Structures are given as structure tokens and as C-alpha cells.
Amino acid sequence: MSITLEHVKYIYSPGTAYEKQALRDVSLEIPQGQFVGIIGHTGSGKSTLIQHLNGLMKAPSGKILYDGKNIYEESYDMRGLRSQVGLVFQYPEHQLFEVDVLSDVCFGPKNQGLSQEECEARAKEALALVGFPEKYYKQSPFELSGGQKRRVAIAGVLAMRPKVLVLDEPTAGLDPKGRDEILDQVERLHKETGMTVILVSHSMEDVARYVERIIVMNHGEKMLDGTPQEVFRYYKELEQVGLAAPQVTYVMHELKERGFDLSPDATTIKEAADEIMRSFQ
Amino acid sequence: MEMIHAEKLVYEYDKRDEEGNVIGTNRAIDGVDIDIPQGSFVAVLGHNGSGKSTLAKHMNAILVPTGGTMWVDGRDTKDPEELWNVRQTAGMVFQNPDNQIIGTVVEEDVGFGPENLGVPTDEIWKRVEDSLRSVGMIEYRKASPNKLSGGQKQRVAIAGVIAMEPKCIVLDEPTAMLDPNGRKEVIRAVEKLRKEKKVTVILITHYMEEVIDADQVFVMDGGHIVMHGTPREIFSRVEELKSCRMDVPQVTMLAEELRKRGLDIPRGILRREELVEALCRLH
Numbered sequence: 397m398s399i400t401l402e403h404v405k406y407i408y409s410p411g412t413a414y415e416k417q418a419l420r421d422v423s424l425e426i427p428q429g430q431f432v433g434i435i436g437h438t439g440s441g442k443s444t445l446i447q448h449l450n451g452l453m454k455a456p457s458g459k460i461l462y463d464g465k466n467i468y469e470e471s472y473d474m475r476g477l478r479s480q481v482g483l484v485f486q487y488p489e490h491q492l493f494e495v496d497v498l499s500d501v502c503f504g505p506k507n508q509g510l511s512q513e514e515c516e517a518r519a520k521e522a523l524a525l526v527g528f529p530e531k532y533y534k535q536s537p538f539e540l541s542g543g544q545k546r547r548v549a550i551a552g553v554l555a556m557r558p559k560v561l562v563l564d565e566p567t568a569g570l571d572p573k574g575r576d577e578i579l580d581q582v583e584r585l586h587k588e589t590g591m592t593v594i595l596v597s598h599s600m601e602d603v604a605r606y607v608e609r610i611i612v613m614n615h616g617e618k619m620l621d622g623t624p625q626e627v628f629r630y631y632k633e634l635e636q637v638g639l640a641a642p643q644v645t646y647v648m649h650e651l652k653e654r655g656f657d658l659s660p661d662a663t664t665i666k667e668a669a670d671e672i673m674r675s676f677q
Numbered sequence: 678m679e680m681i682h683a684e685k686l687v688y689e690y691d692k693r694d695e696e697g698n699v700i701g702t703n704r705a706i707d708g709v710d711i712d713i714p715q716g717s718f719v720a721v722l723g724h725n726g727s728g729k730s731t732l733a734k735h736m737n738a739i740l741v742p743t744g745g746t747m748w749v750d751g752r753d754t755k756d757p758e759e760l761w762n763v764r765q766t767a768g769m770v771f772q773n774p775d776n777q778i779i780g781t782v783v784e785e786d787v788g789f790g791p792e793n794l795g796v797p798t799d800e801i802w803k804r805v806e807d808s809l810r811s812v813g814m815i816e817y818r819k820a821s822p823n824k825l826s827g828g829q830k831q832r833v834a835i836a837g838v839i840a841m842e843p844k845c846i847v848l849d850e851p852t853a854m855l856d857p858n859g860r861k862e863v864i865r866a867v868e869k870l871r872k873e874k875k876v877t878v879i880l881i882t883h884y885m886e887e888v889i890d891a892d893q894v895f896v897m898d899g900g901h902i903v904m905h906g907t908p909r910e911i912f913s914r915v916e917e918l919k920s921c922r923m924d925v926p927q928v929t930m931l932a933e934e935l936r937k938r939g940l941d942i943p944r945g946i947l948r949r950e951e952l953v954e955a956l957c958r959l960h
Contacts (some may be wrong), residue, residue: 437856438826542725569772569853571724571883573922598856601927638858643886643927643949650953656960665927669934672956676940 397462397480397559397592399426399449404458406444406616418444419455420616423590426594428559433603434596436613437457437638438557442596445613446562449594450481479508482558486565488549492537497548500537504556515555522554523547525589527581543574547581554585560592561585569601575599601642604628604663612639625661629637644668651675680750680845680877681713681736687744688731688900699959705731707900708745713893715750715844718871718878720888720908723897724922732897733849736879737767750844751927765794767845768838772783772853774830783825783833784809784818790841801840808839811873812866818841828859832866841871845877846870852884885912885926896921913945928952 406419418441426432432650438444448460451467451474457552460467467477494500501519502512504612510518512631513540523533526547537548546566553561563582569576583606586593597603603610603624610627614637620627628634631641631649648660648668658675662668688706691699705728713719723729734740735747738754750766752759771777780786787805796804809815812832822830831851838846848867852860864887871878880887888894894911898902898921904911911918912925915933925933932946932955942955 437858438828463918485946496793569725569850569883571727571922572885572924573919574725575883638855638856644931647928647949647952650949651956654953654957654960665931665934668931669938672935673938673940676959 397497398428398464399560399592400459400461400464401425401448402459402461404445404448404455404460406448406453406455410456418616419448422458422616422618423620424611424621426592429586429590431538431583431593431607432595433607433610434594434613435598435600435603435610435639436619440613440637441616442613444616446483446564446594447598449560449562450478450483452483459670479556480558481541481560481562482553483552484554484561484563484566486568487544488552488566488617489537489542492545492549492552495536496534497528497537497540498533501549501551501555504552510554518555518557519551522551525554525581525585526551527577540628543570543577546570546574546578550578550582558591560594561634562594562596565598566595567597567599575602582606600628600640604645606640612637624663628663629661647670678715678751679712679748680715680717681879682748683709683711683735683745685710686732686735686742687893688735688740689743695960705900706735706742709902711895711902713877713879715877716871716875717892718890719880720894721879721881722883722885722888722889722894722911722921722923723898727859727897727921730849731900733769733847733879733881735770736845736847738763739769746911765841765896766843766956767847768841768843768953770831770834770846770848770851772797772850774827774834774854777834777837778822778830781821782818783814783822786822786833787836787840788909790837794841802842804842805836808836809833809952811870812836813862813869826859827855828862829854831859831863833836835863835866835870838947839874839876843876845879847879847881849881850883851880852882852887860887876949886926887925898922908947909945912947 401422401424404419404422408418410417434442492500498519501522502515505515505518528547567578573645579673610624628641628645648662651665658671662671686706686709689702689704692703695869701936723727738760747754747765752763756762760774778786784805788801791801791804809818812835814832822827852863867878870876889908891908894908895902912929915925928949929946931944936942946952
């Protein structure tokens with residue numbers, strides 16, 4: 397499913413003293429199967445943007461098209477869209493509520509009207525996709541560790557077999573290993589299923605490591621859009637809007653200033669190490 | 678003089694089933710000895726569930742040990758007579774800024790603590806001004822807290838603690854919910870407090886970059902302290918840290934990778950400048 401946004405605008409509390417323009421004229425296109433990162437400081441409009449993607453929020457002006465069809469048309473099947481675009485909110489484990497893990501993950505497909513057997517099959521498939529161990533299926537979700545709870549919450553969305561998965565800071569509050577495990581799993585999921593993944597993150601290092609394209613939001617506008625290498629080339633501009641480049645990118649720029657013959661575009665440890673080694677040969 | 682001193686600290690709690698029957702005990706802290714000198718900056722690392730937050734909650738008697746003893750500035754936290762003194766000595770800042778702010782105006786929020794301590798009004802205003810200045814939020818004194826960014830709110834929460842003039846401040850993942858800029862603001866404010874007010878700082882975090890200036894780092898796992906040393910010592914032990922579900926700063930990791938590929942770079946590099954210097958020497 398390709399996603400197209402055309403001149404999308406959104407204003408909070410219009411006509412009051414608290415009026416705030418959260419999205420100003422955002423246009424973008426995300427082809428099926430892309431792994432996209434969205435970065436931006438608090439209040440830059442990234443959460444507002446992703447809530448538009450499955451119709452949770454409706455833009456008063458502009459269009460959102462999935463495979464060329466405008467979701468704001470009266471006849472559009474919004475319910476169908478919501479099961480195809482899965483949204484995982486921040487701290488999704490707060491939304492767990494069932495008596496055991498399996499029932500919790502079944503909740504989504506159950507609401508889609510599927511039979512009990514089909515729901516359980518989907519739930520098991522989703523739990524396997526996030527690498528959740530089978531021996532805990534019958535355990536209360538509240539007795540799990542933070543990282544495991546989050547896997548269950550993500551599985552709850554995957555069980556609806558969405559074509560687009562949107563994750564709003566899926567690693568906030570997790571320890572470094574838990575963070576790597578979740579993101580490795582998401583990457584594997586993206587590769588195996590060909591699902592479009594949209595990752596909102598505050599960690600530049602994580603974004604650089606996993607995504608193929610970064611969209612930078614600032615004051616409700618798309619400020620930059622490109623590969624990690626292209627986007628982090630603008631590290632000075634990013635700093636001015638409360639962001640930064642990965643640590644290794646700074647190292648590369650400093651080395652270049654000190655006379656090293658290298659390209660400073662590296663954004664991951666591997667890229668940086670390759671380039672530094674090359675400059676020593 | 679030790680600000681925090683614990684001997685054989687143990688904290689156990691009952692595990693209960695849905696009807697509330699006890700089905701076992703969990704030992705969140707298992708025999709911890711710790712010494713934190715006055716005025717020092719100490720970081721505590723550990724994975725989710727390692728016991729680090731439980732340990733932090735012992736430092737201002739939100740929890741009292743079920744075994745062993747915790748002294749805060751020489752006061753036994755188990756002694757009910759000392760409870761308020763302990764709480765006044767060690768102030769605490771939590772993860773979520775939205776759960777800690779109660780005032781409708783920034784300066785009122787910061788004044789709430791000293792007011793509860795019975796500080797005279799003139800003195801309260803002096804403290805409010807002083808603490809807002811030290812976290813760089815003085816120009817927002819008349820602002821409504823809900824109009825602030827996460828980093829700004831967290832700095833207001835820190836000012837609220839500082840206004841009570843504690844000797845020690847315990848920060849439990851204060852930057853976990855913030856964007857990069859917010860994280861930087863909070864860490865800078867904490868550094869400034871330590872230098873200007875000589876407050877003992879205990880920082881619990883999952884961000885490795887935030888601990889490189891600490892005097893000592895403790896790493897917790899399974900309720901124990903499993904590693905202890907300066908940041909340089911700790912971050913030289915990359916494999917050991919990874920086995921505790923921890924990480925090292927990205928620059929340290931890059932240095933490690935380059936060493937593996939044969940470059941002669943010293944262990945325990947923490948800062949960008951150090952790596953750049955080391956590489957320039959080889960160039």
C-alpha cells in the first residue's frame with residue numbers, strides 16, 4: 397500500500413486562544429515496503445502526523461491517499477484502513493488488559509470478526525514474529541518484564557496483519573539490550589513480510605542504524621527528507637532545531653577537518669569504521 | 678564523609694496471586710554495599726528489573742530495607758524519627774515530568790516544597806529565584822508548566838527539589854522521555870548544580886553518554902552490584918557490560934571496532950575528542 401499525503405494541515409483548538417498549527421502543508425509519499433524514520437523535537441508535529449495515517453485524526457484541509465484512493469471520501473472503508481495500518485503508541489504496554497498474553501493479542505482480530513481458531517492462529521503467528529517465547533502465552537501480561545510487555549503490545553497490532561506498521565518511540569524506557577532486541581525484531585519483520593514500517597524515534601543512532609529514509613519534522617513542516625547519509629549531512633541545521641547527528645558522524649567531520657582524506661557521511665559504527673580504515677590505507 | 682552508605686542491603690517483597698495470597702517472595706536487592714562520598718557524582722546503570730530504581734527509592738526512604746541498613750548523611754532510614762530528615766537530605770526526581778508538577782505557575786510549583794518545610798515567605802521567594810536560575814529556567818517563572826517542553830518541565834522539577842536545599846539529589850531516569858535537546862538541557866543543569874552547589878548527584882540512566890563525567894559508576898544486575906569503577910574502567914569492559922544488557926557510548930564502540938581491525942587505539946575512550954586525537958596520532 398503506497399501512502400500519499402497532499403498538503404495536509406492540522407490546527408489544534410482553532411479559533412481559540414490556544415490555537416496551534418500542528419501540521420502546515422505536509423506533502424509526502426511513502427511507497428509500499430519502505431522502512432522510514434521520523435525524527436523531530438517534542439512538539440514538532442510527528443505524533444500528529446502519524447495519527448493522521450490511519451484516520452484517527454482528520455485533516456481539515458489536504459488529502460491522504462492509500463493506493464491512490466482518498467481516505468476522506470464518504471464511501472471510503474475507514475474501518476478496513478484501520479486494520480491495515482497498525483499504530484503502536486508510546487508505552488503501548490499500558491494498553492494491555494487481558495488475563496493472559498494470548499487473549500490480549502487475540503483482541504484485535506476478534507474485533508475484526510474472525511473465528512476463535514483463526515484469532516488464536518493469528519495471535520500465535522504475531523507472537524512468533526516478535527520473538528515472544530511460547531511458554532509464557534498463558535501468563536498474565538502484567539507479570540512480564542518491560543521488554544516482553546512491549547513485544548506483546550506490538551504483537552497485538554501485528555495480529556491484525558497490517559500492511560503498514562507505525563511505531564511511536566517503541567524503545568522509550570527500555571534498557572540498551574531491550575532496545576536492540578525490539579528494533580532487530582522490527583527490522584526482521586520488515587524484511588520477512590515486506591511490510592511498510594514507520595518508526596518515530598528520539599534516538600539518532602537507532603534511526604541511522606535501521607531505516608532507509610528519514611523524514612525530519614520541524615514546526616509542523618517537513619524540514620528534510622532523504623537517506624540517513626543525506627539527512628545527517630545537515631547536522632548543524634539539525635542542532636538548531638533540537639536534534640543532532642549520531643556521535644560517529646561528528647567524529648567523521650572532525651577527522652576531515654583535521655586533514656583526513658575521507659567522506660564524513662558515515663552514520664553507523666560500521667560505515668565509520670570502514671571509512672576510517674580506508675583512509676589509513 | 679559518606680552521603681550514602683549501605684551495608685548488606687536487602688529488599689524483599691511478597692509476590693501475590695489475584696486473590697492476594699502470598700505465593701512467594703522476590704528479592705529486588707540482594708546484599709548491596711555502597712559508599713557514595715559527599716559532593717560526588719555517581720551513576721547507576723542496570724537493565725530493566727535489575728534493582729536500580731529500588732535502590733534509588735531507598736535513598737530517600739520511599740522504601741526501607743527488609744535486611745541490612747541504609748544510612749543517608751549518617752541517618753538510618755529505618756528509624757521513623759529520622760524519616761523527614763532523610764527526605765529533606767535526599768531529593769528525588771522521577772522519569773515522567775508530567776507526574777511531578779502540581780503548580781499552575783512555574784514559580785508556585787518550585788515554591789511548594791520549601792513552603793511545606795515551613796520556610797518563611799521571603800526566604801521561599803529567594804530560593805525559588807535561586808533554584809530557577811541554577812537550572813536556567815528563570816525567564817519562565819511566570820509561565821504555565823503545561824506550556825513547557827519535556828526538558829523544561831524536568832528542569833522545573835529539579836528546581837523544585839533544589840529549592841528544598843537537599844544535600845543530595847537522586848535522579849531516576851530523568852531523561853528517558855525526552856528528545857535529544859531535552860536530554861542535553863537536563864544533564865547540563867545537573868552538572869551545573871553539582872559544581873555550584875556541591876550537591877551529591879546520583880543519576881540512574883539507560884543513556885551511556887550521560888555517565889562519562891561521573892566520578893564512579895555502579896552497574897546492577899539481579900539485585901547485586903556487579904561492576905564498579907570510573908567510567909573509563911567500566912566502559913573498557915565492553916563484553917562484560919553487554920552481558921548485563923548494557924551498552925557503551927557509540928564513540929567507545931567505534932574505538933573498539935577500530936582496535937579489532939588492527940589500529941593501535943587505547944581502551945576506554947569516552948569522548949569524541951579523545952578518539953579524534955588518538956586517530957590523529959596514528960595518521
